[in-house]
Amino acid sequence: MLLPKIITKVQDKFPSVTLDTTQFAGEDIIHIQGSYNLDVLKLFRDNGFNFLADITAIDNLTLGGFERFAVVYHLLSHETAERVTIKAYVPEDQPELPSAESLWKTADWQEREIYDLFGISFKGHPNLIRIMNPDDFQGHPLRKDYPRLGRKERDDFPVVKRGINKEAAQ
Amino acid sequence: MQPDDIKSNILTTTLESAVNWGRKHSLWPMPFGTACCGIEFMAVLAARTDIARFGAEAIRFSPRQSDLLIVAGRISIKMMPVLIRIYEQMPEPKWVIAMGACASTGGVFDTYSVIQGVDKFIPVDVYVPGCPPRPEGVVEGLIKLQKLVETEKFSDYSTTRGK
Numbered sequence: 562m563l564l565p566k567i568i569t570k571v572q573d574k575f576p577s578v579t580l581d582t583t584q585f586a587g588e589d590i591i592h593i594q595g596s597y598n599l600d601v602l603k604l605f606r607d608n609g610f611n612f613l614a615d616i617t618a619i620d621n622l623t624l625g626g627f628e629r630f631a632v633v634y635h636l637l638s639h640e641t642a643e644r645v646t647i648k649a650y651v652p653e654d655q656p657e658l659p660s661a662e663s664l665w666k667t668a669d670w671q672e673r674e675i676y677d678l679f680g681i682s683f684k685g686h687p688n689l690i691r692i693m694n695p696d697d698f699q700g701h702p703l704r705k706d707y708p709r710l711g712r713k714e715r716d717d718f719p720v721v722k723r724g725i726n727k728e729a730a731q
Numbered sequence: 732m733q734p735d736d737i738k739s740n741i742l743t744t745t746l747e748s749a750v751n752w753g754r755k756h757s758l759w760p761m762p763f764g765t766a767c768c769g770i771e772f773m774a775v776l777a778a779r780t781d782i783a784r785f786g787a788e789a790i791r792f793s794p795r796q797s798d799l800l801i802v803a804g805r806i807s808i809k810m811m812p813v814l815i816r817i818y819e820q821m822p823e824p825k826w827v828i829a830m831g832a833c834a835s836t837g838g839v840f841d842t843y844s845v846i847q848g849v850d851k852f853i854p855v856d857v858y859v860p861g862c863p864p865r866p867e868g869v870v871e872g873l874i875k876l877q878k879l880v881e882t883e884k885f886s887d888y889s890t891t892r893g894k
Contacts (some may be wrong), residue, residue: 696807707843708843709841719815721815
């Protein structure tokens with residue numbers, strides 16, 4: 562069991578950074594301040610949690626939480642098959658935190674996806690551009706204040722007609 | 732040449748109906764498969780329904796060599812400029828089949844990123860309902876389109892595009 566040792570280590574080393582530790586479905590969740598995510602992630606990586614399984618984000622607009630956004634890191638230890646979730650909280654007025662690309666190369670595209678859909682930018686990312694939406698797209702559609710039916714972008718194309726004119730012939 | 736030979740070898744018709752007859756039996760499809768309808772369209776081409784029976788077996792993956800665009804699947808806002816470009820690259824005469832609920836209306840994907848029916852931006856001649864449509868449905872759509880091709884008139888073609 563790697564996890565209990567590391568969690569106490571994190572709490573000892575970064576007491577003000579760790580906001581809370583909770584459990585869900587038998588797995589530990591560590592809530593931290595977003596700007597210190599790299600220090601905490603590096604500690605986990607160097608202590609056995611070698612694999613970054615996923616990065617995702619949450620918009621806490623209606624849920625409540627420490628901050629508006631949370632970037633969620635799912636780590637896995639190949640050695641002991643333990644899993645841990647790290648939630649890094651990011652404020653609404655400055656949605657920015659350090660990129661984990663220097664620790665795991667796989668973070669590259671996942672951080673681009675979060676940037677595209679949530680508008681959270683990652684400092685030190687090598688190529689932070691949209692990954693799914695068109696390059697000229699405005700807004701970040703997975704934010705809870707983005708309208709589900711969009712802002713008319715799906716209606717904004719030129720209408721093409723055929724070179725045949727049936728109405729005129731009749 | 733015997734008089735009987737002339738009777739059985741000469742057919743009088745109009746140029747228009749002769750050309751339309753040729754066109755309707757050689758619709759070369761350009762499949763624009765973006766989702767599960769694209770998989771179903773492969774079944775339309777396969778042995779059981781076999782659209783070669785209607786002269787539409789020559790699948791062209793170049794818009795410049797085809798006269799029937801089959802939009803099979805949902806079209807996202809990122810894909811719509813591509814579809815418009817491909818439609819414009821097809822030479823006249825050209826027709827469009829919207830295959831399935833997504834291409835016709837957007838289907839269940841009523842979101843910011845999915846076009847609510849390609850007929851909003853390009854002209855569609857035949858809609859085939861279903862999610863995805865059965866191969867028989869696509870064949871029915873093709874027969875419907877053949878009937879439409881049959882009735883087109885040369886005089887309908889205007890010299891200026893889009894007028």
